[in-house]
Amino acid sequence: MCKIVDGLRSVSVHRKRLLVFLPVILVGLVLLGIYHKHVWEYLRELTAAFQSLETAREYIASYGVLAPIVSAILMIFQSVIAPLPAFLITFANGLLFGVWWGAALSWSSAMLGAALCFFIARVLGRPVIVKLLSEAAVNTSDQFFQRYGKHAVLIARLVPVISFDVISYGAGLTGMRFLGFAIATGIGQLPATLLYSYLGDRVTGSIKALFWGFGIVIAVSIIIGIVKQTKE
Numbered sequence: 001m002c003k004i005v006d007g008l009r010s011v012s013v014h015r016k017r018l019l020v021f022l023p024v025i026l027v028g029l030v031l032l033g034i035y036h037k038h039v040w041e042y043l044r045e046l047t048a049a050f051q052s053l054e055t056a057r058e059y060i061a062s063y064g065v066l067a068p069i070v071s072a073i074l075m076i077f078q079s080v081i082a083p084l085p086a087f088l089i090t091f092a093n094g095l096l097f098g099v100w101w102g103a104a105l106s107w108s109s110a111m112l113g114a115a116l117c118f119f120i121a122r123v124l125g126r127p128v129i130v131k132l133l134s135e136a137a138v139n140t141s142d143q144f145f146q147r148y149g150k151h152a153v154l155i156a157r158l159v160p161v162i163s164f165d166v167i168s169y170g171a172g173l174t175g176m177r178f179l180g181f182a183i184a185t186g187i188g189q190l191p192a193t194l195l196y197s198y199l200g201d202r203v204t205g206s207i208k209a210l211f212w213g214f215g216i217v218i219a220v221s222i223i224i225g226i227v228k229q230t231k232e
Helices: 002-049 053-061 064-080 086-097 099-124 126-132 135-158 164-173 178-199 207-231
Strands: none
Touching: 002 053, 053 064, 053 086, 064 086, 064 099, 064 164, 086 099, 086 178, 099 126, 099 164, 099 178, 126 135, 126 164, 135 164, 135 178, 164 178
């Protein structure tokens, strides 16, 4: 009897969550239906613009005074669903707005994107996130949280080979509080953001490989520290 009651409560909660997002989803579908040709053209243009650091910088700069807003929207957009390289946006911000303003813009917009992923998962629940990502991606996130617990978000943010967007969604599916998630996200992304912004207009060649190496070294150091702390 208790299981039935709990099941009914769960269904009720999911219905309420869907009702919250239903107007937004409907408006999105209507706009997509009306402007689908323009949407697909823009997405193709966006994908082409983010093939290199120079093209990304030129694309963001083309919006003039609105460039910071466009950059923030792109960072949030790539966090939620778009397959855009976030590191290129961060480099472009460093080039366009300077080290400190560029880092502040990249850091804050990435925080907003991560928070949005977290709350989408928290509100809509696992079935929707599985459809949005994949069963394998969500299972990988589950295993990551089971292995590293409260440190999972911090480690994921430091290791470039781990999709942090997946971890952001995964965190929303756990019992983790948003404050803890936000603190770990903010701390974890700060070193790379500052470094990307500083070296964005100074480094040529294999930029991506350089920073992946940097992130892996930092992450390994932290993981070793966590393991030692756990053993003690």
